[in-house]
Structure formats: structure tokens, C-alpha cells
Amino acid sequence: MIPGIIDWLTDPANWSGPDGVPAHLFEHIWYCALALLVAAAVAIPVGLAIGHTGRGRFLAVNLAGAARAIPSLGLLFVLVLWLFPKLTGDSAFLVPTLIVLVVLAIPPIMAGAYAGVEGVDPAARDAALGMGMTGGQVLRKVEVPCALPLIFSGLRSATLQVVGTATIAAVVGTGGLGRFLIDGQKVQDFPQMASGALLVALLALGLDLLLALVQRGVVSPGLTGRTVRRGNTPVDVEIDPAGRTVDAPAR
Amino acid sequence: MIVFDGVTKTYPDGTVAVDDLSLEAPSGKITVLVGPSGCGKTTSLRMVNRMIKPTSGTISLDGRDTSRMKEAELRRGIGYVIQHAGLFPHRTVLDNVSTVPRLLGVNRRDSEKRSMELLERVGLDPAFAKRYPAQLSGGQQQRVGVARALAADPPVMLMDEPFSAVDPVVREQLQDEFLRLQGELGKTIIFVTHDIDEAIKLGDQVAVLRVGGKLAQVAEPAYLLSHPVDDFIADFVGRDRGYRALSFQPTPRLPLAQERTVAMGEDVARLDTDWVLVVDERNHPLGWVEPRRVHGEVTSEVLHRGGTVARASGPLRAALDAALSSPSRRGVIVDDAGALVGTVRAHEVLTAIEDTDRPELEDPDHPGAASPAASGTSAPTSAASASSAAGTVSDASA
């Protein structure tokens, strides 16, 4: 098995052309990036607004929960059947795939954003208002910077899920690393399937590492363990890999 | 001047937090709101900068009704120190302090320069400027909170239990620094505390609230201690009030005894007194030694530093404490520069106390009832001098 994977991965033939690793890797990254961008563009503003105003939380939590319960593959087929007659060319498969990924990515990103804002030390928010900041200034200067650690954990868990789930795009005929899984399965080429899965896992890890680096650069050292030596972490909500928010036991 | 006129706050759940409060906080003075937990102190304070809206009544600031002012503008002109500091965790100490000047459009360089000055003023090492709040102790955070509220040099300050999160020793330091600062800055301050000792020490005027949000008594600290209007106030100001009231009575001329002194390094073994006072070259007291226990020269190890020293111009409480705390039973009295002028015994201080009148101030209900002899005790600086008058022998020499 393992020699098979090594053979497959080191075979130059698998690293060129429209069915090579670079092409499918690029497609995969492209789908994921697009889906994450759209999801973030929707989920972050909504999450921040919910956290800032404290309104709409109930609705958002339930919608996000419902979205999580939707099976991705089922949604993909429904969308393809419904949209296929209305779209032409590649987009007939691409758009349904993207919608599935966006629906998948929104809940964890939104949960991170609102939990982050909600978790801001009420005293800091109070001080900001008390010194004469407007609502928008409080959001921009205090709530968002303090929420960044949780916004990033939301983004990172969405990224992991989207990179994994994007393999299903291949089921309906589009590209991405899923091609190796689907095509390999058709011809019982297990090394190819295993290599595809390995590449997906490596991509997920790589993107997570990248986001971790960005996070390190963007989040204030005042909020991270690097400078915090006392127990009073400013946010007490964590997001687990499934995207649920859980209250940390401390406090 | 901040004027509360018939202010009532009823929360949506029906709780009456503040009930028909009328109160004036004079310009340049410290008005302390004190009372048991839940009596509406925080609510009263936060109605001034409209963080909470009064249900009825008006609050005016220098004659302007605050409800007619733009909220953000009103708040930018008022320094607000919230309980437990409420620092921004993602900003450095320097950026925290610079927040309001930056909001007001002051450029970064000028506001940071001013913030550095302020950090020094509140007694923080400039090295703290680049730290984050989580890297500071509670007391240090509270100092940053005070510096941040002062940064835009607002004429009015609202302070909600700013020194509550620290141990008594640090609290005392912060209070002393605060009084020294206020001596320089002369701001109009409303200060909330539940600690009557803090109220007495800091307030030019103390307003006691009772649960239900009713104002029980407003008076200068000395008057409050000597003339509680009812059992609630009497209970609240506590058991030691007779002793504490001495903080506000200036020391009359005491019969001072000349004290025999020696210098460090001198040989005292052959002296036949029980205790002898050691002074430095400027005649500042350093501490007491017992000649029969010292073999040869006086060194810093044999020095007894337990006694406090009192300034001749300080309050009676400090003089009495100097006598009570001195190992020789002779209280050390110094001049304003800290140089020894003589010693006094406890019974002599008590005689002086018996000879002075009880502090009698202008009674707000009966104008003119005050005795002219004691009216000096109402000076607004009386609390400040009381706090700084007593120091240990070693402090005075430092």
C-alpha cells in the first residue's frame, strides 16, 4: 500500500497535464478559497452584528444548526438537478458545488464572529462607551480586535471542513483533488485514491498552518498566551472542530 | 459643578435604584458617594455621563442639562474610571491611555508623549508602557485606568470604586497619590466607594446613600463623623469614629519635651536613659535605641523603627498615634521639613484633645450654629493633610 502511494506520487506522469496533481490541486484551492471568501463575506458581518447588538442570536443559532444538519452530498445533487437546466457549461456543476461549500462554511465562521464579540470583556466595552466612542467605534476599535482569536478559529474550522468536503465536487464531474478519489475508485486504483486522500489532508494542514501564521501576525499579543501570564483570558468561549461554541469551564 | 435635581431611576423590572436624589458636586472638589451594596451608587454615577438614563429629574453639568447634550460629546468631556479598570486587553498600556486623545483627534506623537507623563504621574514606571494589561497586577491596572481617564484632561471625573481590587497597603498608596494629583489638578470628581474609611479620607464632601437609593446625609467628613443624623449613619460610619474624627482636628500647641539624641555610629553604652532617639545629620529622626541592649555603636540593625512620627501642624490623630506607637512612650513630633522639634506623651495629647471643642461645622439645617473657633476644621484640605501626616520614623528620614 505505502510503496504504491510512493510510486504513484513520484510518477512524473501524475504531475503534469490537465489530470495531474498541480492542476487538480489548483482547482481544489480555487473552489475552497472562493467558497470561504463568499462565506466569510456573509457570515462575519452577520456574526459581528449579532454579537454587537445581541439581537437575532436565537434565529442565527438555529439557522446555523439547521445548515449543519444538511447532508452535503444530498444538497449537491438537489442543486445540480435544479440548477442544471438554468446554467451552461462548467458553471452548471461549479455553482452547485460552491453553494454547498458556502452553506457548510457559514455556521462555524458566524459562530466564531458572534461568540468573539459576545465574549469581549463587558468592562472593556463599557469603558469604550463611557469614554465617548460611538457604537461603530466600539465595534471597530474594541470588539473586532478582541474577537479576532475566535474569528480565526471559526475560519480555520470552516477551512478544514471545506477542504475535505470539496472532494465531492468530483462526484458531479467538476475538478479538484476529489478527481483522484472518484477516478481511482472507478478503476480500482487504490494507490491513486490513497494519494488523493493524502493530498487533501496535506492541503488542509497546509492551509491551517497558513491561517495560523496570519492569525499570529494579526491578533494582538495582549490577547494571546505569548504575553498573558495571568489567568484572565479576555474571551471565555472556544469553538470546537465541529464549529459548536462551548463555554469554557473557567469563570 | 454637577447638580442632581430630583433624580429618580426605576429599572424596567421595577427596582427603584435611585430615589429623588438632589445633590451638588461642587467644582474642583471631591464628592464621595458611599453606602452599602446595592444602594444605587453606581447607578447615580452612571447617570451623570448618561450611561444610564434617569427616569425623572435632571442632571446638569456647569448649568447645562446633560439630557440636551450629545452623548458622545458629553462623555468625551468626562473622565470615567470604571470598577476593575476595564482596560482594552488588545492594546498596550500606552495605547490604552492614549485612547481618548486619539479619539479627539490629537496626533499620535503628542498623545503618546502626554500618556507617558501621565503614567509617571500615577506612579507607574515608563517601562510598563509597552506591556499589555494582562501583564499587569490589579493595582497597576487600576492606575492605568485612572491615567486613561485623565488623558484628555477632562474637568470632570467619575470614579467607580477605582481602588477596590487591591490590598490595603497598595490602596493606601493609590489614595495618597490620588490626593496629591487632585491637589495639582483640582478636578470636579464624583467618587464611588462602599468603604467609609476611603470616603472619609478622600472626600471634601461625603454623600451617604441608603438601600432604596435615598440620600441619607451629605456633609464634610468631620461633620459626618461628629454629627450623624440618624442611627443608620451612626452605624455606617462605624465604631472608631471618635478616634477617626481626630484626623480632622489640627494639633494645638503641645507641651513638647526636648529629647536627647544621638547620631548613627555613636557609642551609647554608657548613657543611663532607657530609650534614646537616633537622628541623621539633618536632625531627622531615624528610630529609637535602648542603650542597655546595645553594645557599643548604634547601627542600623539595632534601630527600633516601630514608632510613627507626627508633624506639629498635622492632625491630633497623628500626634496621639505617635505617642501610642513609640517604644519609649514619647511621641516624636517634627516640623514640616521632617526635622525633630520634640516629643510628647499620650496623656499630654489627651489633655489637648479634652481642651479642644468637638468639631463644630456649619450645620446645613441651622446656619450660623457653628462655633467660630473650630470652623478651620472644615478646610477642604483637612483630609489630605491627615493622610500624609503620619509616617514611620524611617519614612520621614528617607
Ligand SMILES: Nc1ncnc2c1ncn2[C@@H]1O[C@H](COP(=O)(O)OP(=O)(O)OP(=O)(O)O)[C@@H](O)[C@H]1O
Ligand atoms: N440593569 C438593572 N436592572 C434592574 N435592576 C438593576 C440594574 N442595575 C442595578 N439594579 C439594581 O439597582 C440597585 C442599585 O444598583 P447599583 O449598581 O447602583 O448599586 P451600587 O450601590 O453600585 O452597589 P455595589 O456597591 O454593590 O456596586 C440594586 O438593587 C441593583 O440590583
Ligand SMILES: [Mg+2]
Ligand atoms: Mg456599584
